[in-house]
Amino acid sequence: MEQRQQQAAGTPSKVKRGPVHEGMRNHYLAFVVSIVLTALAFFAVMTPELDTRFKYSFIVILAIIQAAFQLFFWMHLKDRGHKIPIMFMGSGVLFVVTFIIMAVFWVWW
Amino acid sequence: MDWLTTVDHKKIGILYLLGGTLFFVLGGIEAMLIRLQLMFPESNFLDAQTYNEVLTMHGTTMIFLAAMPLLFAFMNFIVPLQIGARDVAFPFVNALGFWTFFFGGIMVNVSWFLGGAPDAGWTAYTPLSSSEVFSGKGNDFYAVGLQIAGLGTLMSGINFLATIINMRAPGMTFMRMPLFTWTTFVSSLLILFAFPPLAVGLFLLTFDRLFDANFFEIGAGGSAVLWQHIFWIFGHPEVYILILPAFGIISEVVSTFSKKRLFGYSSMVFATLLIAFLSFMVWVHHMFTDGLGPIANALFSVATMLIAVPTGIKIFNWLFTMWGGQIRFTTAMLHVVAFIPTFVMGGVTGVMLASPPADFQYHDSYFVVAHFHYVIVGGIVLALFAAVFYWWPKMFGRMLNETLGKLAFWLFFIGFHLTFFIQHILGLIGMQRRIFTYLAEHEGWAEMNLVSTIGAFFMAAGVILYVLNIVITSLKPRNASADPWDGRTLEWTLPSPVPVYNFKQLPLVRSLDAFWAEKMAGNKEMTPAEPVGPIHMPSNSILPLIMAFGFFVSGFGFMYAKHDFANDFVRMLFENHIVSIGGLVITAICMILRSLIDDPGYHIEPEELESKGVKA
Amino acid sequence: MSSHAHLENQPLPAEPERATLEGRNKITGFWLFLAGETTLFGTLFATYIALRNQTLSGPTANELFDFELVALATFILLVSSLFSVLAVNAMHKHNVKALQFWLFATVIFGLAFLVLEIYEFNHYTELGHTWSKSAFSSSFYALVGFHGAHVAFGLAWIASVIGQLFKKGLTTVTAPKVYVSALYWHFIDVVWVFIFTVVYLMGKVG
Numbered sequence: 001m002e003q004r005q006q007q008a009a010g011t012p013s014k015v016k017r018g019p020v021h022e023g024m025r026n027h028y029l030a031f032v033v034s035i036v037l038t039a040l041a042f043f044a045v046m047t048p049e050l051d052t053r054f055k056y057s058f059i060v061i062l063a064i065i066q067a068a069f070q071l072f073f074w075m076h077l078k079d080r081g082h083k084i085p086i087m088f089m090g091s092g093v094l095f096v097v098t099f100i101i102m103a104v105f106w107v108w109w
Numbered sequence: 110m111d112w113l114t115t116v117d118h119k120k121i122g123i124l125y126l127l128g129g130t131l132f133f134v135l136g137g138i139e140a141m142l143i144r145l146q147l148m149f150p151e152s153n154f155l156d157a158q159t160y161n162e163v164l165t166m167h168g169t170t171m172i173f174l175a176a177m178p179l180l181f182a183f184m185n186f187i188v189p190l191q192i193g194a195r196d197v198a199f200p201f202v203n204a205l206g207f208w209t210f211f212f213g214g215i216m217v218n219v220s221w222f223l224g225g226a227p228d229a230g231w232t233a234y235t236p237l238s239s240s241e242v243f244s245g246k247g248n249d250f251y252a253v254g255l256q257i258a259g260l261g262t263l264m265s266g267i268n269f270l271a272t273i274i275n276m277r278a279p280g281m282t283f284m285r286m287p288l289f290t291w292t293t294f295v296s297s298l299l300i301l302f303a304f305p306p307l308a309v310g311l312f313l314l315t316f317d318r319l320f321d322a323n324f325f326e327i328g329a330g331g332s333a334v335l336w337q338h339i340f341w342i343f344g345h346p347e348v349y350i351l352i353l354p355a356f357g358i359i360s361e362v363v364s365t366f367s368k369k370r371l372f373g374y375s376s377m378v379f380a381t382l383l384i385a386f387l388s389f390m391v392w393v394h395h396m397f398t399d400g401l402g403p404i405a406n407a408l409f410s411v412a413t414m415l416i417a418v419p420t421g422i423k424i425f426n427w428l429f430t431m432w433g434g435q436i437r438f439t440t441a442m443l444h445v446v447a448f449i450p451t452f453v454m455g456g457v458t459g460v461m462l463a464s465p466p467a468d469f470q471y472h473d474s475y476f477v478v479a480h481f482h483y484v485i486v487g488g489i490v491l492a493l494f495a496a497v498f499y500w501w502p503k504m505f506g507r508m509l510n511e512t513l514g515k516l517a518f519w520l521f522f523i524g525f526h527l528t529f530f531i532q533h534i535l536g537l538i539g540m541q542r543r544i545f546t547y548l549a550e551h552e553g554w555a556e557m558n559l560v561s562t563i564g565a566f567f568m569a570a571g572v573i574l575y576v577l578n579i580v581i582t583s584l585k586p587r588n589a590s591a592d593p594w595d596g597r598t599l600e601w602t603l604p605s606p607v608p609v610y611n612f613k614q615l616p617l618v619r620s621l622d623a624f625w626a627e628k629m630a631g632n633k634e635m636t637p638a639e640p641v642g643p644i645h646m647p648s649n650s651i652l653p654l655i656m657a658f659g660f661f662v663s664g665f666g667f668m669y670a671k672h673d674f675a676n677d678f679v680r681m682l683f684e685n686h687i688v689s690i691g692g693l694v695i696t697a698i699c700m701i702l703r704s705l706i707d708d709p710g711y712h713i714e715p716e717e718l719e720s721k722g723v724k725a
Numbered sequence: 726m727s728s729h730a731h732l733e734n735q736p737l738p739a740e741p742e743r744a745t746l747e748g749r750n751k752i753t754g755f756w757l758f759l760a761g762e763t764t765l766f767g768t769l770f771a772t773y774i775a776l777r778n779q780t781l782s783g784p785t786a787n788e789l790f791d792f793e794l795v796a797l798a799t800f801i802l803l804v805s806s807l808f809s810v811l812a813v814n815a816m817h818k819h820n821v822k823a824l825q826f827w828l829f830a831t832v833i834f835g836l837a838f839l840v841l842e843i844y845e846f847n848h849y850t851e852l853g854h855t856w857s858k859s860a861f862s863s864s865f866y867a868l869v870g871f872h873g874a875h876v877a878f879g880l881a882w883i884a885s886v887i888g889q890l891f892k893k894g895l896t897t898v899t900a901p902k903v904y905v906s907a908l909y910w911h912f913i914d915v916v917w918v919f920i921f922t923v924v925y926l927m928g929k930v931g
Contacts, residue, residue: 092764
């Protein structure tokens with residue numbers, strides 16, 4: 001595991017132990033999950049036997065899961081004090097869903 | 110020089126007031142030209158091309174360069190005061206937002222002198238606006254100028270949000286914030302989400318026009334309706350961005366001059382949030398006649414009618430606030446009392462338009478023009494005038510003349526209804542939008558258009574009186590007290606005009622209507638939340654102005670990259686993108702300087718504070 | 726303004742980026758900016774989705790895109806994003822040397838991604854997939870190009886942060902800059918997840 005390393009630019013430091021520093025394990029987990037999900041998506045698309053509609057839904061779901069891992073772990077959304085960012089990002093995502101619906105259904109008919 | 114380098118939210122607010130007023134007058138002149146041309150059938154006061162340019166610029170200027178900046182003026186000046194803060198979260202970015210808006214506005218309007226203004230309507234539908242075959246170079250100015258101005262708006266939206274989230278005085282929870290602050294917050298939320306789609310749309314338009322892209326090029330597989338979607342995904346929230354702060358102003362003024370707390374505070378907050386979310390779900394109601402089909406039309410029709418519900422809640426809450434109150438009909442209150450029925454009229458025609466089968470008849474007729482002028486002029490502009498009379502003493506230390514104000518109001522208000530009520534009828538009997546003239550054979554059109562134009566003259570007279578009031582008042586000495594209206598919110602605890610640091614000591618907030626609560630408890634002042642100490646202020650900077658100028662130069666570079674200049678040297682500069690890249694380099698250098706050179710600011714010491722406060 | 730925390734002679738706090746009001750404002754403001762960027766990229770995605778089949782006579786997505794190259798680029802960007810996690814972690818441990826190292830690694834891998842992308846675009850133009858070929862090509866370059874521009878800007882930004890760390894060290898003024906640039910970099914990778922899914926993978930599915 002990570003070795004606790006003292007210090008920075010000359011000033012004495014009282015490094016707090018606690019949730020902030022146990023987090024590296026979760027970050028490596030998020031990395032591995034991202035790799036796995038990406039690989040899964042690629043292999044799904046490269047497999048001719050699978051149904052096209054299934055491929056579309058599958059890779060989108062994988063992408064959403066991977067994005068969630070990166071947002072919540074790497075960008076600290078799961079940590080305390082992130083209510084406001086979650087609300088705003090969530091709203092943004094909601095609006096984007098309507099844009100996608102627009103693009104799929106209401107541009108060509 | 111101080112005004113060019115200021116990062117003080119109060120000065121920036123006044124700059125927005127000046128800039129917004131300048132463009133309001135410009136837009137008003139454009140409106141008068143429209144009405145003059147339409148006064149008589151088959152008039153050739155303006156030819157068709159010029160009329161299209163005047164029409165486009167009237168809409169574009171009024172919405173982007175007049176209404177928004179004027180609302181920003183009050184949001185900038187008042188909100189930090191209402192939450193007990195000393196400035197906004199990002200004072201530098203605040204200044205940058207103003208200068209970017211200003212240069213964007215100049216760019217759009219300089220088109221008048223450089224070959225013609227944009228002429229495809231403020232909505233710039235493709236392929237009319239995206240093809241240089243169909244529309245003139247003016248539309249380059251539209252795309253690039255609004256892009257620059259839009260950047261400024263987005264920055265300011267983020268600034269207000271961060272300020273309200275992080276910098277409220279101790280004790281001011283979200284549910285103790287004044288309604289004007291709440292509506293600023295929600296409006297900024299809408300700006301945050303609606304302006305990026307506009308930016309994308311304008312980029313796509315710019316690329317189609319200047320760089321041979323094919324987003325809207327039918328022959329290359331592009332889609333004209335895509336522009337409409339993207340534009341209205343921005344455009345509909347935009348009108349709520351405009352009206353929500355106006356609603357906030359109404360709430361403040363109505364409770365102060367009814368001497369009664371706002372009725373139904375929680376439901377007002379909830380209604381504001383609901384309006385904001387719904388506003389992103391209704392944009393297709395501008396596109397009912399596009400042929401998207403009955404399912405799409407039905408969905409958006411229902412969503413549009415739903416928005417009327419929270420708006421109705423607000424109207425009832427204002428009425429219930431007045432009911433049983435001690436009403437004082439100051440000029441500000443007069444505007445508010447006039448706003449309520451006028452806005453309702455605009456709102457109900459909106460519900461009429463929300464029905465697709467009916468809208469097939471109303472679309473592109475003067476009925477629509479009447480509707481949106483009722484909500485924008487009868488709504489936003491009346492609220493802005495109310496804000497001017499309400500907050501002028503706080504901003505400038507002087508009271509505007511009430512008699513002149515009321516006279517101006519009546520001229521403007523009567524003129525407004527004369528001009529726009531009859532346009533409902535004109536629309537119903539078939540007069541189309543955006544036509545530069547009409548035949549005498551049309552029964553009633555000539556008479557109604559004449560009445561409409563006469564109303565416009567009344568409105569112009571009213572506006573002149575408003576301006577005269579401001580000029581006359583400026584010549585008088587500063588005579589306003591800190592709290593001329595017996596106010597309820599924190600801005601009235603400060604001297605008029607406000608010292609540069611706002612609060613000598615940040616206040617402790619114990620309730621909604623923070624100041625009123627203290628008054629009712631027998632206190633003359635707020636309880637301070639901190640001891641008197643040195644106050645740290647940010648330094649002025651010329652960088653925001655230069656950065657905005659860099660964008661301005663770059664915009665010209667892109668627009669004229671392929672232009673056939675007479676002078677070889679100039680052509681070389683533009684062709685090789687030296688001007689376009691150069692402008693961006695200027696901006697980038699300023700950004701780098703800003704990042705590398707830390708601003709230590711300066712301190713105001715307690716001794717200076719004790720001696721009647723420091724005025725900038 | 727409320728007083729700066731003048732911390733020259735005090736120990737650096739555990740989360741130095743949040744120690745001052747300015748730092749907290751910057752982080753809040755940046756999250757707000759990212760929320761706006763979601764609708765910005767959302768609109769570009771919508772445009773791409775709407776126009777992706779309008780290829781005219783030009784090469785189609787299936788013909789153009791290559792699994793290996795996209796997989797490599799994705800991996801490089803992902804690793805780069807991990808490096809910036811390590812950088813922020815080092816910052817929280819007040820290890821300035823490690824912080825600078827990991828930021829530098831982030832930039833190197835980010836540059837590799839960009840180089841690969843420039844090569845890719847160049848290759849496409851040789852195949853006839855140019856900016857002005859069709860609605861599909863315009864929307865492809867708009868979406869993926871905008872992302873690439875964001876990558877380039879991010880690299881310049883992080884490089885500038887590295888420079889500032891050398892000059893000023895880790896303080897409550899430079900810490901928010903590190904944190905915020907890392908947030909930006911992660912966001913760029915999140916957007917890429919959707920780009921490789923919607924543009925490249927869906928393009929290969931057909």
